[in-house]
Amino acid sequence: MRILGVSSFYHDSAAALIVDGEIVAAAQEERFTRIKHDAGFPEKAIAYCLKEGEVALQDIDQVVFYDKPFLKFERLLETYLSFAPKGFKSFKMAVPIWLKEKLFQKDLLRRKFKEFDSTFDWQNKLLFSEHHLSHAASAFYPSPYDKAIVLTMDGVGEWAASSVAIGNGNKLDIVKEMHFPHSLGLLYSAFTYYTGFRVNSGEYKVMGLAPYGEPKFKELILDKLVDLKEDGSFRMDQDYFNYCTGLTMTNDKFAELFGRPARRPDVDKLEQFHMDVAASVQAVAEEIVLRITRSLAKEYPDIPNLCLAGGVALNCVANGKILRDNAFKNIWIQPAAGDAGGALGAALNGYYFFNEKERTVTGKDHMKGSYLGPVFDEKDIQLRLQAVGAVYNVAENVEAMIEACVDALEEEKVVGWFQGRMEFGPRALGGRSIIGDPRSEEMQKTMNLKIKYRESFRPFAPSVRAEDVSDWFDLDTESPYMLIVSDVAQKRRKTMTEEEEALFGIDKLNVVRSEIPAVTHVDYSARIQTIHKETNPKYHALVSRFKERCGSPVVVNTSFNVRGEPIVCTPEDAFRCFMGTEMDVLVLGNCVLKKNEQNPRLALDYKNAFTLD
Template sequence: MRILGISAFYHDSAAALIEDGVILAAAQEERFTRKKHDPGFPSKAIEYCLEEAKINMADVDYVAFYDKPFLKFERLLETYLSFAPRGFRSFKTAIPVWLKEKLFQKDFLRKEFKKYDPDFDWMNKLLFAEHHQSHAASAFYPSPFEEAVVLTMDGVGEWATTSVAIGRSNKMEMVKEIHFPHSLGLLYSAFTYYTGFRVNSGEYKVMGLAPYGEPKYKDLIMDNIIDVKEDGSFRLDMSYFNYCTGLTMTNDKFANLFGKPVRGRDGDDLEQFHMDIAASIQAVTEEVVLRLTRSLAEEYGIKNLCLAGGVALNCVANGKILRDGAFENIWVQPAAGDAGGALGAAATAYYHHLGNNRHIDTTKMDAMSGSYLGPAYEQKDIEVRLAKAGAIFTVLSDDEITNSTADAMASERAIGWMQGRMEFGPRALGGRSIIADPRSPKMQKTLNLKVKYRESFRPFAPSVLAEDVGEWFQHDQESPYMLMVADVAKAKQIAMSEEQKSLFGIEKLNVPRSEIPAVTHVDYSARIQTIHAETNPRFHAVVSAFKQRTGCPVSVNTSFNVRGEPIVNTPEDAFRCFMGTELDNLVIGNCFLKKEDQDEKLKLDYKNAFELD
């Protein structure tokens, strides 16, 4: 039985295909269209899924959509009626779009899918899950747990913003919800907006900025903006926000509380104040999440926790949940945002709606195949594509590719690394990555300013051989999806001098914190990915070869793109990014490229090629 799941029309549209319970393929539409967070109908992602399975749409048994448009429309109307007459401008903007497109999404979807197969019975084969049900299903069904508490936290679905489900075998029951407008995700997004970053993409920046500040405003936030109960349930004081009725996230009352206006987006006026604000909202988020998880562990007595929704991408909070110990085991969906809803919708249809049995393969970490669920390219195809693009490359054997890449890393060269299937979700996990030597004290600044073209404060993640993680980090578990933060091991840290301790904010950036400074944040933390030979043998082999040369089993790993650009998908995408940045090498399949060998005429200016993210 084949189920195609799709998410669309908000942000990060995606498609996923399940066959007899096995996840065959999943990808975001943005990777094909090259439009960051593409919200459109995921036609190219659907085509990829069908192609990967070598089937046509006629071979699909059901199509599942990740939310229920009518319930969203109900929430929109009720919200505007509740706040009327305020918000008429926003209402006037939104309603025509809903009436023209979103309210009739079911008919729109039928028409789109009939383009693939005019004879398919869409009236009976098109299924709809609820938004948080899709998120929860994406976390529980691929997890390695027979039973788990499933916590979903995001901006908003139809009505739910935070929900709890109990998953057992092939069934999942939604048991608790907090409803819009009270939302932890929207609270974090409000502070993203206030600190001058883009909502729905800049939340990572707030999390990365937080360690440069002190949570001076935590009590102010909890005393005025959010009322949090002991069990983690919460309510927001909506008089500080504008997202229900306006075209902005916050209002003047919000700004007056903190004594400064909204920062101009991505301006040059990033101050210690903004770092302290980031630290404060991060601390509030962690407080809420820890109260939730502790109360859920006590109430249900289940040892396993699954997480999904956009807030589950807050890997600092995830690491604190793990170390808190209320749950013995935690599993986070790597595509925790809306893209993962496509997979969750398909899983909901297959297990919950149709009642199919669920089998957990105990020989594997989970059912996600390392999240390598996107397109891959055959060696001959890579060579043809690169030659057509004008690239100069050498074709090497498997051992030669491993050794040449490890040598380049050890020589402090920045490498574009494209191997195997593309990752599903926002993290690059060694399939579409930029890799480099983490021991280099200049590498973080170099990659941020000369390759990624983004803010210098943003940290890079370490990818570490799974067998060595405990020696280098205060973490002794698998973290294959880069969704856990832990400190660098004490033995690897470099103590700060008294003079260094007196530094503030961004001044701390260039102070080496450990033996691997390129991946150590200012608070000695790191966003860890463990590399497993079972799911990514080539990446594991390269980092193993680097370890043989240097004694260090760690690589810098950041996504293969510049800021504002989707992660590369095709060899052509990779070559363009290589030629538009100051990357030194490009390795695709068995093709090895050096920047100095390339035609100068093919160089591009990627610095301003994409909008700020």
Template sequence: MHILGISAFYHDSAAALLVDGKVVAAAQEERFTRIKHDENFPEHAIAYCLEEAGITLDDVDYVAFYDKPFLKFERLLETYLAFAPRGFKSFRVALPIWLKEKLFQKDLLKKKLKRYSPNFDWQNKILFAEHHQSHAASAFYPSPFQDAVVLTMDGVGEWATTSVAIGRGNNLEMVREIHFPHSLGLLYSAFTYYTGFKVNSGEYKVMGLAPYGVPKYVDLIKKNLIDIKDDGSFRLDMRYFDYCTGLTMTNDKFADLFGRPARQKEDAPLEQFHMDIAASVQAITEEIVLKLTRSLAAEFNIPNLCLAGGVALNCVANGKVLRDGAFKNVWVQPASGDAGGALGAAQAAYFHHLGKDREIVDGQDAMSGSYLGPEFSTEEIEARLTSAGAVFETLGDAEVIEKAADALASERAIGWMQGRMEFGPRALGGRSIIADPRSATMQKNLNLKVKYRESFRPFAPSVLAEDVSDWFDIEESSPYMLMVADVTKQKQREMSKEESDLFGIEKLNVPRSEIPAVTHVDYSARIQTVHAETNPRYHALISAFKSRTGCPVLVNTSFNVRGEPIVCTPEDAFKCFMGTELDNLVVGNCFLRKEGQDKSLQLDYKNAFELD
């Protein structure tokens, strides 16, 4: 049985394909169109999924969409009526778009999909899941658990902003919801907007900025903006927010509360104030998430927790949930945002709607390491690189690992494109920029000279799974880079009083451990454990680096510059290589050196894309 899942028309459109319940392909549309967070109908992602399975749409049994447009439209109308006449301007902007494109989405989907299969039975074979049901399904069904509590937290679906489901076998029952406008995701987005970053993409910058600050505004936020109950439920005071009635997230009352207006431009100076604001909303988020998980663990007495929704990408909060121990086991969907809704809709259709049996193999999850996107043969890579004008040598499997490890040990930064592309926002060794974590200047140089983004943003370590506890305070696997833990005390370097007293960003220049390029200012790191079972080539590379240096860790960041989607094809990789100060590019078995390339093909990526 073939089920195609689709998410589209809001942000991060994607497609996913199940064959007899197994995830065989999944990808975001942005990777093909090169439009960051592309919200359009995912025709390229769909085409890829069908091609990967060797089928056409005529072979698909059901198409599942990730939310219910009529319920979203109901929320729009009821919100306007609740706040009228305030908000008429935003309502006037939104209504024509809904009437033209979103309200009648079933007809729109049928029209789009008829191009693939004019005779498909769309009336009976297109299914709609609720938004949070899709998120919950994407978290539970691929998890390694037979039974689990499933917590979904995001901005808003149809009405739900936080929901709880109980998964048992192939059944997933939604048992509790918090409704719009009370939203942890939108609270975080409001502070993202207030600190001058883009909503729906800049939230991770706030998380990265938080360790530079002091959470001095927590009491002010709790006194005025949010009422948090002991069980983690909450209510926002909507007098301070504008997302129900306006075209911005916060209003003048919000600005007056903190004593200054919102930071207007991303390139405006970041002050200690903004760092303290980031630290404060991060602390509030962690408090809510921990209260929720503790109360759910006590109530349901199930040892396993699954997380999804945009808030589940807050890996700092995830790490605290794991260490808190209220749940023995925690699993987070690697594509926790709306892209993962495509997968969840398909899985909800297969397991819940159709009642198909679910199998768990040896306690492993069903995401195949999240390597679910396109891959290219050596012949395809050679032909595509040649057509792009690249100068390269094709090496044997062992030799390419050895040469790449030698380059890394020489502090050369590498664009690394291998195997299938990752599904979700994290690069996991399939489409990564990698480097030596021991270098005291690597983090700053990668940010400013390769990624062309803010210098404060941290990089993640990829570490051999078998060595993780020697370097980080974590015993569990973290294959999807969704858990944060500290570097072990033995590897840390204590900062002097003078170094600790430095202004936030200046702390970047102070090495804090034996692997300073992946150690944040609070000694934390966003960890990816690398497993030989799911990514043998990346595991072999880190092992070769370890044999040269004694260090089983590499810097890993996504293979793109800020504002650009992660690379998908060999051509994308070569363009990014030639537009940045990367030293080497390794695509499959093809090895490239920057100094060997045609200088006329150099690009200027520094200002090629908008800030993300």
């Protein structure tokens, strides 16, 4: 049975293909259109999935959309009626768009799909899942567990902003929901807006900024903004927020509470105040999720497994706290936890929930390392490089290619690594990565300012061989999808001087804290990716060789893109990014490119090529 899942028309549109329960392909539309968080109909992602599955649209048994647009429209109307006459300006802007484009999405989807195949039976084969059910399905069905609690937290779906489901075999039932406007995702987004970052893309910046501050406003938030109960349920005082009826996330009363207006990103500098605000909302988010998970563990003592999905599940700092709290024995997080993953969940929901197919559990997850995107063979890579005028050498074999990479890393050069299938989800996991030597004291600054063109405070992740993780970090479990934050092992840390200990805020940035300073955040934490030979043998071999030569089973891993750009998909994307940054070496398959050998006329001004995120 072949099922196509689709998410679109909000942000991070995507498509996924399931064949007889196996995840065959999944990709975000942004990777093909080069528009970050592309919300349009995922035409190119669908075409890729069909090509990867070697099927035509007429061979698809069902197409499942990830939410129910009419219920979203119902929420919009009820929300505006609840707050009327407040927010009429926003209402007047929103309703015509809904009436024209969103309310009748079923017809819109049919029209879009008819461009693929005008004879397809959309009347009977186009199905709709609910938003949180799609998220829950994306987390439970690919997980290693036969039975699990599934916690979904995001901004909002149709009505639900947080939900709890019980997964058992091929069954998945939502048993609890917390409804809009009381949303942990929207609370975090409100502070994202207030600290001057873009909503729906800048939340991870708030998380990265938090360790530079102190949670001075945590009690103020819990006293004035959030009425938090012991079980983690809460209500938000809407007098301080503007997202229900306005065009901004927070209002003047919110600004008065914190003593200053929202930061204007192009005008106002980041100050210690903003770092303290970030630390405070992060602390509140952690408090909420820990209360929820502890309460669920007590309520369902016979279920030791927890699955996480929804945008809040990308908060890897909170995930690390859940793991160390030990309320649940096992935790698994969907790597595409945001709305892109809804496409995968919709397809899985179609297979198991709508069609009641049997589910096989093997003890391993079924995401294939999240390497579910396009792949390019050696001949294709070479033809594409020739077409763009690249100068390259072809290594004799994989071992020689890896040796060339390690040579570059040892010389503290920055390497673009393009191998195998592209990752599904927001993280680069060794398929489309930029890598460096974590022992370098300058690598974080170099990568942020000269490669990624982004804020200097942003941390980088370590990729570490799974068999070495506990020797370098306070983590004794797998973290293949870079969704767990843990501390650098005590024996790997360096003792700070009294002067260094006295620093605060952004001044902490340049202090060398460990043997791997490029991936050690200011609080000694790191967002860890464990590398597994079974899912990515080339990347594992690279880091293994780096360990043999340099003593470190760790490399710096960041996504292959610049700030505001989607992760690269094709060899051409990779070459453009290579030529538009100060990256030193690019490796695609066995093709090795050195910057100093390229035609300088092909250099690009990449710093301002994309809208800042």
